[in-house]
Amino acid sequence: xxxxxxxVFRHDGQLALIIAAMAxxxxxxxxxxxxxGNLVSLMENYSVMxxxxxxxxxxxxxxxxxxxxxxxxxxxxxxxxxxxINAGGNWLLAFALAAAxxxxxxxxxxxxxxxxxxxxxxxxISTMTCYFALLMFVTEGKSLxxxxxxxxxxxxxxxxxxxxxxxxxxxxxxxxxxxRLSIGRQVYGLGGNPEAAKRMGSNVLGLQCFVYGYSxxxxxxxxxxxxxxxxxxxxxxxxxxxxxxxxxxxxxxASLAGGVGSVSGTILxxxxxxxxxxxxxxxxxxSYSFGFVTGLVILLSVSATAYAAKxxxxxxxxxxx
Amino acid sequence: xxxxxxxxLAGARRATFTEWLERDPTVTMLxxxxxxxxxxxxxxxxxxxxSGETFRAMAFEMPEMGILALAMMVPLMSGGLNLAIIATSNxxxxxxxxxxxxxxxxxxxxVAVAGVIxxxxxxxxxxxxLIGFITGCIVAFLGVHPILxxxxxxxxxKGISVYVTNGGVIGGFPAAILWVGNGTLLGVPVSMIxxxxxxxxxxxxxxxxxxxxxxxxxxxxxxxxRYSGVATNWMLVGVYVLSSLLCWVxxxxxxxxxxxxxxxxxxxxxxxxxxxxxxxxxDPNGGFGRVLGLFLSLILLQEISTGFNLLGFSxxxxxxxxxxxxxxxxxxxxxxxxxxxxxxxxxxxQ
Numbered sequence: 001x002x003x004x005x006x007x008v009f010r011h012d013g014q015l016a017l018i019i020a021a022m023a024x025x026x027x028x029x030x031x032x033x034x035x036x037g038n039l040v041s042l043m044e045n046y047s048v049m050x051x052x053x054x055x056x057x058x059x060x061x062x063x064x065x066x067x068x069x070x071x072x073x074x075x076x077x078x079x080x081x082x083x084x085i086n087a088g089g090n091w092l093l094a095f096a097l098a099a100a101x102x103x104x105x106x107x108x109x110x111x112x113x114x115x116x117x118x119x120x121x122x123x124x125i126s127t128m129t130c131y132f133a134l135l136m137f138v139t140e141g142k143s144l145x146x147x148x149x150x151x152x153x154x155x156x157x158x159x160x161x162x163x164x165x166x167x168x169x170x171x172x173x174x175x176x177x178x179x180r181l182s183i184g185r186q187v188y189g190l191g192g193n194p195e196a197a198k199r200m201g202s203n204v205l206g207l208q209c210f211v212y213g214y215s216x217x218x219x220x221x222x223x224x225x226x227x228x229x230x231x232x233x234x235x236x237x238x239x240x241x242x243x244x245x246x247x248x249x250x251x252x253x254a255s256l257a258g259g260v261g262s263v264s265g266t267i268l269x270x271x272x273x274x275x276x277x278x279x280x281x282x283x284x285x286x287s288y289s290f291g292f293v294t295g296l297v298i299l300l301s302v303s304a305t306a307y308a309a310k311x312x313x314x315x316x317x318x319x320x321x
Numbered sequence: 322x323x324x325x326x327x328x329x330l331a332g333a334r335r336a337t338f339t340e341w342l343e344r345d346p347t348v349t350m351l352x353x354x355x356x357x358x359x360x361x362x363x364x365x366x367x368x369x370x371x372s373g374e375t376f377r378a379m380a381f382e383m384p385e386m387g388i389l390a391l392a393m394m395v396p397l398m399s400g401g402l403n404l405a406i407i408a409t410s411n412x413x414x415x416x417x418x419x420x421x422x423x424x425x426x427x428x429x430x431x432v433a434v435a436g437v438i439x440x441x442x443x444x445x446x447x448x449x450x451l452i453g454f455i456t457g458c459i460v461a462f463l464g465v466h467p468i469l470x471x472x473x474x475x476x477x478x479k480g481i482s483v484y485v486t487n488g489g490v491i492g493g494f495p496a497a498i499l500w501v502g503n504g505t506l507l508g509v510p511v512s513m514i515x516x517x518x519x520x521x522x523x524x525x526x527x528x529x530x531x532x533x534x535x536x537x538x539x540x541x542x543x544x545x546x547r548y549s550g551v552a553t554n555w556m557l558v559g560v561y562v563l564s565s566l567l568c569w570v571x572x573x574x575x576x577x578x579x580x581x582x583x584x585x586x587x588x589x590x591x592x593x594x595x596x597x598x599x600x601x602x603x604d605p606n607g608g609f610g611r612v613l614g615l616f617l618s619l620i621l622l623q624e625i626s627t628g629f630n631l632l633g634f635s636x637x638x639x640x641x642x643x644x645x646x647x648x649x650x651x652x653x654x655x656x657x658x659x660x661x662x663x664x665x666x667x668x669x670x671q
Contacts, residue, residue, distance in 0.1 A: 067592065116651045119605050123651075125592045129644030136637035240588070243404070247472055256466050288484045295477025299459065302473060306465040 011253040011305065015268040019275060026279035033282050040161065046274045047167035048226045050267070052245045053252075054174040055218030057266045060249060061178065062211040063191035063258025064120035067242050068109060068128035069219035074238045075135045076102045077223030081144050081233045084151060094151065094224055102220020103213045105131060110212035114205050128242070135235055144233040152231040163225045170218060175263035177214075187211060191258025247298050248273055253305070272297070346657055347602030350650065351617035355624060362628035369631055380509065383623045384516035385574050386590055386597065387616075391523050392567035393594040394615055398527065399560045400540040400607025401460060401467030405475040406568050407591050409452050411584055412482045414572035417445035418491040418582035425495055434495055446569050452478055453565025457558030482584035492581030502577025512574045519570055524612035526563070536560055540607025593640075596647050597622055621646070 027034035052069055059066040080097045083089065089097075105127075113123045155162035178184040189197040190207050198204055227233050252269030254261030276297065277290050362370040369375065389406055396403040420441035425434055452474060459470045504511045527533035535556045538546040547553045576582050595605075601618035603610030625646065626639045 112648060116648070116655055118651045118655075122595070122599050122605055123648070125595055126644040126647040128592070129596070130641050130648075133637045133640035133644065137635055137641060140635070243472055243475070247476065250469055250472070256468055286484070286487075288487055289480065291480025291483050292477050293480065295473050295475070295480050298476060299470070299473035302465045302469040303459055303463050306463045310464055 012262070012265050012268060015252070015265065015272060019268060019272055022272075022275055022279060026275065026282065030279065030282040033279055038278070038282075040159075040164070042274055042278050043164045044161045044229070046270055047161075047163035048222045048229070049241070049245055049248065050167040050270050051170050051218050051222035051225065052241070053249050053266050053270060054170050054263065055215035055222075056245055056249050057252075057254055057261050057263065058174065058178065058187060059120075059211050059215045060254045060256065061191045061258060061261045062187045062207065063194060064113070064208070064211065065246075065256065066106075066109065066124050066212060066215045067121060068105075068124040068131060069215050069245070070238045070241045071128040071132040071135070072102050072105045072216050073219040073223030073226070074235055075105065075131050075223075076220035077227050077233050077238070078135060078139060078144070078235060080220075080224055081147060081227055084148055085144065085146060088148065090150070095221065098220040098224040099217045100220075102216040102218070102223070104216070106213040106216020106219070107209050109216070110205075110208040113212070114208050132236075132239055139235050141235055143235065145231075147227065147231060147233070151228060163229055166221065166225055170221065171263055171267060174218075178263065183207070183210060188259055191260075193259070247294070251298060251301050345602070345611065345614070346654070347614045348611070348617060350653055350657075351601070351614065351621055354646070354650075355617065355621050358621065358624050358628065362624070362631065366628070366631045370628060375627060375631070377510070379623050379627050380513045381503075382626070383619055384510070384512040385571060385578065385587070386594065386622075387516045387619050388519055388567055388571040388574065389587070389590055390594040390597040390601075390615055390619060391519055391612070392564045392571065394598045394601075394603050394610060394612070395523065395527075395536070395564045395567070396467060396560055397595070397598050397603050397605060398540050398607060398610045399536045399557060400543065401557075401560065402471060402595070403456070403561065403564045404468065404471040404591065405452065405456060405478055406564065406571075406594065407587055408475045408478040408482070409449050409565050409568040410572040410575060411582065411586055412452070412478050413445035413448040413569045414576045414582035414586075415482055415486060415491060415584070416448045417441040417572065418494070418576060419485075420444050421495065421498065422491055422493055434497070438495070438497060442573070445572060446566070449565040449569040449572070450562060453562040453568075454558065456565070457561035460561060461554040461557035479584055486584055488584060490581045490583045492579075494576065494580055498573070498577050499580060500577070501573055502575075502580075512577070515570060515574065519567060520612050520616055523563075523567070527610075527612065532556060532559055537608055540604070540609070542608075593622075593643065596643060600647050600650050 023033075032038055052073065055069055056066055076098050079101055080094060083097060084094060109120075109124055109127055112118070112127065113120050116123065157165055160168075176184075178187065186197065186202045186207055187210075189200065190202060190204065190211075194204070197207075223238060226238060230237070248269045249261070249266050250256070250269070251272060252261070252265035252267070254265065273294060276293060280290065280293065281287060359370070389410065392406045393403060418441075421437060424437045424440075429437070456470055456474050459465055460467050501511050501515070506514060525533075527537065535546065535551045535553070536559075538549075538551065539553050539556060543553055572582075575586055579586060597618050598610070598615055599605050600621070601610070601616070602614035622643055625642050626636070629639045629642065630636070
């Protein structure tokens with residue numbers, strides 16, 4: 001366990017170094033990069049992604065994967081917006097509705113995975129298809145523009161934009177759950193060794209409901225905040241983001257095998273992608289090249305991690321002999 | 322879905338009809354689904370579902386996703402996944418399209434046209450070969466999880482396509498290429514013939530070559546396969562090269578059908594191909610799967626799509642039904658496995 005912890009810290013440390021180096025280069029090359037305004041808008045742009053990433057991280061740590069969160073975000077966004085437009089409400093109600101509805105759809109995933117004994121990736125691809133296709137079928141792809149004023153008005157708290165504040169709170173909650181609460185430690189246990197977790201008395205069904213429900217809650221709130229940011233609800237705006245978010249979480253050191261991953265790493269993963277794209281834009285590089293650069297960074301990062309793990313395994317095997 | 326049931330282990334001496342059905346329960350289930358769906362659609366839209374026109378439309382629509390699903394199936398059977406199939410198809414399509422549109426002029430002689438098309442097809446093939454080779458090497462020699470590698474290659478390859486085209490479209494092909502997408506040979510669409518050819522080829526490779534057997538063994542247990550003296554690394558490289566080559570064939574059909582190439586075509590197919598393969602009995606954990614099952618699952622999906630289209634429903638409802646079909650199929654497989662397990666237990670208890 002301690003060895004794994006060291007690996008996590010080393011991964012975080014390396015990422016932080018790379019980010020610091022990039023930030024330094026960009027701020028020297030482009031004075032626009034280091035302005036407060038740029039950094040704040042950068043954080044605002046990536047806040048929705050960070051919320052979804054927090055939910056996905058918890059699922060990855062538990063040893064599963066959730067592909068349906070963007071679809072959940074889209075469905076929740078639409079349903080909550082409809083309720084707010086027709087019945088009115090306030091922020092408290094909006095958050096409660098988004099969390100409840102997103103959580104419900106997430107728990108459906110968990111129940112299907114548990115009772116059908118199927119791989120989470122297959123089940124969540126199926127539910128993603130169902131959720132999103134039904135949304136498009138029922139709404140006929142129509143966008144909602146007439147959101148209430150209180151909902152779309154820009155909010156800042158101590159000059160922090162509202163989406164950034166929400167993302168920060170959700171990330172802190174996620175970190176506390178994963179590292180401080182018994183249920184969080186059990187999620188690590190489930191991801192590390194499901195059989196051992198079962199024998200230690202973890203309630204696997206309950207844990208899975210928590211994990212996928214949590215991902216759903218995060219996605220629901222992310223959808224809500226996205227609607228607030230762009231002041232409209234477009235049914236297919238969030239779809240297709242699944243793999244981007246997955247890339248960010250994986251860059252942050254989470255393992256697809258489960259049991260490994262941290263909120264700090266996830267934040268660093270998102271910051272890396274954000275700074276890279278922002279810095280390239282400000283240096284005048286065509287935005288058409290982002291995809292290639294992002295893909296290259298993902299490939300290099302996962303290859304370096306795997307290579308380090310392989311070398312460590314080999315050297316420890318040699319020591320054992 | 323595990324395609325192996327306990328009942329297979331009981332050891333049948335003479336195969337009766339029921340035993341033949343039980344030998345590959347996935348195929349039986351899919352045949353039943355296809356039959357039920359055909360009867361239902363036939364009853365709801367009499368004279369329109371069972372018509373030559375409908376079947377031809379289905380035959381034109383199926384090959385594109387079919388070949389992509391084959392490209393997904395091969396890595397799935399090795400215990401991996403290839404998320405880059407659509408990106409690979411689009412980039413090799415773009416390479417082909419760029420050469421064809423820039424070198425062929427209205428005044429070109431037929432021989433020159435044929436030469437350029439051959440060159441363009443080779444360029445497309447080389448592109449997909451290279452992508453597959455790089456992907457395979459990272460998976461095999463660095464031991465990175467295939468989801469992560471192909472997530473990276475997908476992003477990078479799509480990035481190259483977007484960068485090269487600035488998000489635009491390359492279009493306007495000679496008739497010979499369009500014929501692949503829209504022409505028929507003896508009444509059968511050319512693309513369908515290509516698809517069947519690929520399907521038979523993949524089936525033969527997976528069952529009758531040392532490579533195919535090794536791939537299925539790797540999917541079951543990579544370590545055991547390596548310790549049995551199989552060069553698993555190179556086999557894995559081969560898996561992604563084969564998958565990419567199938568993407569190249571898909572890219573030709575896609576180009577011909579759309580009469581253009583673009584960075585973002587057919588992206589919604591990516592996750593559907595996984596559904597199609599798993600619905601067809603390919604074990605997502607690797608090791609098991611038959612091309613016949615995949616073929617039947619594609620027929621079922623296409624049947625649902627065409628049937629609902631005839632009934633006047635939106636394509637979105639079709640997709641929702643696809644997702645539900647998948648969940649239902651997992652449910653049926655679970656019930657069947659538990660039932661045969663109980664049967665086996667009661668037999669052994671006696």
